[in-house]
Each structure stands twice: as structure tokens, then as C-alpha cells.
Amino acid sequence: MATLFNSIKVGAYDLDHRVVLAPMTRLRTLQPNDIPSPMMADFYGQRASEGGLVIVEAASISAHARSYLGAASFYHDGQHAGWQAITDAVHAKGGRVFLQLIHGGRQSHVEVTGGADPVAPSVVPFDGVALTKDGFVPVSPHRALGIEEIPGIVEDFRAAAARAKKAGFDGVELHAANGYLVDQFIQDGTNRRTDAYGGPIENRARFLREAVEALISVFGADRVGVRISPSGEWGSISDSDPEATFSHVAKVLNDYGIAYLHVIEPRVKGDDTLHAGHPAVAAAYLRPHFTRPIIAAGGFDRDSAMAIVEAGHADLVAFGRHFSSNPDLPYRLQHDLPLTPYVRAAFWGGTEQHYSDFPAYDASPASAPAGADAALDETESA
Structure with missing residues (x-):
């Protein structure tokens, strides 16, 4: 029987x-130009471990792809040194590191896209927020992508992977x-297109396929992963038959x-537990x-993470919130040690x-960091 602490x-x-360290949008880049900060x-070096997998927070593939001021991106040469420092820090601990691209x-x-209107497969109004210099504000009205624009976005994914x-x-x-x-292309609540990228799931998955193929062209298939969120609710996303779609x-x-x-389980929405x-x-x-x-994520504690691996439904489990405050989370979980509240x-x-500034486990008595959640909610994980 596989366990959470076996090799794989x-x-x-x-x-x-x-x-696994789950990708988390933490908004710590240096501005302007989204430079990865020291x-x-x-942060990533602290959470790396020998033979462990770190998935770095979503990096936008272009200026037009950005959603949140301060979030990561990787589309110009000035960002290279900052990202190299991150991979060096993880490798120094013997870990493996993947970069999530978005x-x-x-x-x-428009304040974070360089003035260009946000884009989508189709125009489906929704209540969402973006982060600008004025804080979280309602998103700008979006427009539907022309079919001739799609290859350029696929190329942006390839260039970011390179x-x-x-x-x-x-x-x-x-x-x-x-x-x-x-995700907007995959799910029929946001994709109302009638061309080769809309309609049946075979068409709605076309953009996904093209993006995956672009990443594979750089790294090879065995160095590419994909994250999905069946029945997820972030961004007012929806599908009429999520089980069929994501199967x-x-x-x-x-x-x-x-x-x-x-795979993100539907019981969470971003950094909140829904169910x-x-x-x-x-x-x-x-x-x-x-x-x-399969990597499962969303709402796992030690016991449920061990159970899903032992049941064979998933092979690894990604943690976000608990990993944010416990840099040595794999060690703590393996030895059933207390967790620092996030x-x-x-x-x-x-x-x-x-x-x-969260310390690794110390057996001596110590108080939780000031401002930490008063009680650890074991149902929560990003």
C-alpha cells in the first residue's frame, strides 16, 4: 500500500x-515589472526538502495575462535573475521545482493589463475582482477573443516555458x-463560442490541448503538469456537467x-473552505x-491526506495554507508534530x-506568531 511518505x-x-507545496498567489514581487523578490x-527555499516537489505560484505569461498587481509573471529578461534565485534555493535543498503558468x-x-481589455472565450458578465494600486476592485469589462488571436496566446505559453x-x-x-x-475555455458556463473552440467538450478542450502541446515542445511531456478544478467556484466558473467535462x-x-x-477538490474556493x-x-x-x-489539493489535513493516498484515489497531496506557516511541513506530517497556525x-x-519568517519545528515551548489564526482549522488547505 502506498503511503504519503513513500517515494514515487x-x-x-x-x-x-x-x-507537495501547492502554488499560492502571494503578491510579493518587486514593482514595477513583477521582479521576483529575495x-x-x-520562502521557497525554506519549503523545499530533499526529494520533495515545490510548485511555484502562478506566473502570468504576458502583461495582458496579469490579474493582480504584485503577482508573479515571467515574460521579460529583467525577471530572469529573480526566478533563477528561486530555483537555486530549492535545488540547494535537494528539491524539484515546477513553475505554474497562467x-x-x-x-x-485594465490597470494591470497595460490598458488592454481583459479577454475571454465569450462575453459572459460576472462579478469578479482584480487587484490594482487601489486594492481589490471590480474587474474591467472583457471581450471575446478573435480566433486569430488564440495562436499568439499559445505562443506566449511556449515562450514563458522557455x-x-x-x-x-x-x-x-x-x-x-x-x-x-x-478553465474559461473548458467550461460551458463561460464558453459560448460556436467556432472550433466552442460547443462540444472536444472543441472546448482545444485551447487546453494547444497550450499543453506548447509546454511539451519546450520541456517534454514528462516535465509538464496540469492543474484543474472540477466544480470549482472561483471566478464564477460553472459547467452543466462537470464530471463528464473533466473526465x-x-x-x-x-x-x-x-x-x-x-486536482483541486470542490470543497475549497481559493483560500477559503466552502464545504x-x-x-x-x-x-x-x-x-x-x-x-x-494525481496530486490532490484542497482541504486536506494529515489524516485525510494519508487516507486518499492509501485508497489510491491520488498519489500525492498538495498543501497551501498549512505549508505557508510550516516550512518543514513534510517533516511535521511524517512525525505527527503540531502545526503552526497560518x-x-x-x-x-x-x-x-x-x-x-515562520520557523521550522522546535520542540521547546514557543508561542504562535502574533496575529496567527487563534485555532488551527484542520479542514483548511489551499
Whole structure:
């Protein structure tokens, strides 16, 4: 029986354990120009472990792809050194590091896109927010992509992957979840197109396929992962038959031979738990359709993470919120040690405080960091 602490081969890499750092948008880049900051290198280096997998927060593939001021991106040469520092920090600890790549689509604002209207497969009005210099504000009205524009976005994914490879990343993960552009194409609540990219799921998955193929052209299939969120609610996303839609997506991705499928369980929305106590269901129904490693994420604690791996529904488990405040989370989980409470107020931007200043486990008595959640909610994980 597999356990959370057994070794496993994921794509091209042999991992020593199955506790993964989930990608989290933390808004700590240096402005202007989204330069990865030294504290980001500290943060990721601290959370790396021998034979462990770190998935770095979503990096926008172009200026037009941005959604949040201060979030990561990788589309110009000035960002290279900052990203190289991050990969060096993870590799120094013996870890593997993938960079998640994203296009925000309609979840954006003209102040962060360089003045261009946000884009989507179709115009479907929704209530969403983007982060600008004025804080979180309603998104700008979006427009439907012309079919002639799509190859340029696919090329942006390829170019960002090439930059990631040059900066030392071991692979890349396509962000096809949480209501961003790839997800907007997949789900019929946001995709009302009648051309080759709309209608039946075979067409709605076309953009996903083209983006995956672009990443594979740079890294090879065994160094590419994909993240999806069946029944996710972030970004007002929806589908009339999510189980059928994402079962098809899993089959498509399985045929490519990618390194892993990363599945967000529907009980969470971004950094919030929607349905405490809801069982993990998405990975279970996708398991028959994807024969390679599945990473499950969303609302896991130690016991439920161990259970889903032992049941065979997932092979690895990604943690966000608990990993944010426990840099040595794999060690703590393996030895059933207490977890430091996370600090929700520091999730979306800030300084090193409650970000890269959390200590590793110390057996001596110590108080939780000031401002930490008063009680650890074991149902929560990003």
C-alpha cells in the first residue's frame, strides 16, 4: 500500500515523499515589472526538502495575462535573475521545482493589463475582482477573443516555458483551474463560442490541448503538469456537467503522457473552505481516466491526506495554507508534530512578516506568531 511518505516517480523525477507545496498567489514581487523578490527565494527555499516537489505560484505569461498587481509573471529578461534565485534555493535543498503558468483571462483590470481589455472565450458578465494600486476592485469589462488571436496566446505559453527552463525550473504546470483563461475555455458556463473552440467538450478542450502541446515542445511531456478544478467556484466558473467535462479532460491529458494531473477538490474556493467535512470526490472519479500520478489539493489535513493516498484515489497531496506557516511541513506530517497556525491576513501581499519568517519545528515551548489564526482549522488547505 502506498503511503504519503513513500517515494514515487513523477514524470521524469524520483521523489522521496508525496507532500507537495501547492502554488499560492502571494503578491510579493518587486514593482514595477513583477521582479521576483529575495523574500520569495527565501520562502521557497525554506519549503523545499530533499526529494520533495515545490510548485511555484502562478506566473502570468504576458502583461495582458496579469490579474493582480504584485503577482508573479515571467515574460521579460529583467525577471530572469529573480526566478533563477528561486530555483537555486530549492535545488540547494535537494528539491524539484515546477513553475505554474497562467493567463488570467476575464479576471483582470485594465490597470494591470497595460490598458488592454481583459479577454475571454465569450462575453459572459460576472462579478469578479482584480487587484490594482487601489486594492481589490471590480474587474474591467472583457471581450471575446478573435480566433486569430488564440495562436499568439499559445505562443506566449511556449515562450514563458522557455524562460522557465532557462531559469532552472525542472518543469512547468499549466494553470487550467480556478476560472482563469484555460478553465474559461473548458467550461460551458463561460464558453459560448460556436467556432472550433466552442460547443462540444472536444472543441472546448482545444485551447487546453494547444497550450499543453506548447509546454511539451519546450520541456517534454514528462516535465509538464496540469492543474484543474472540477466544480470549482472561483471566478464564477460553472459547467452543466462537470464530471463528464473533466473526465474527458483527464483522458485527453492522460494521452499526452504528462507528469501529473493536479486536482483541486470542490470543497475549497481559493483560500477559503466552502464545504467543511465534504469528502474528496474529484480525484476519485478522475482516477479511472488518468493512469499517471494525481496530486490532490484542497482541504486536506494529515489524516485525510494519508487516507486518499492509501485508497489510491491520488498519489500525492498538495498543501497551501498549512505549508505557508510550516516550512518543514513534510517533516511535521511524517512525525505527527503540531502545526503552526497560518496567518490569513498575510496571504495576499505584505512583507517578510508571516511569510518567510515562520520557523521550522522546535520542540521547546514557543508561542504562535502574533496575529496567527487563534485555532488551527484542520479542514483548511489551499
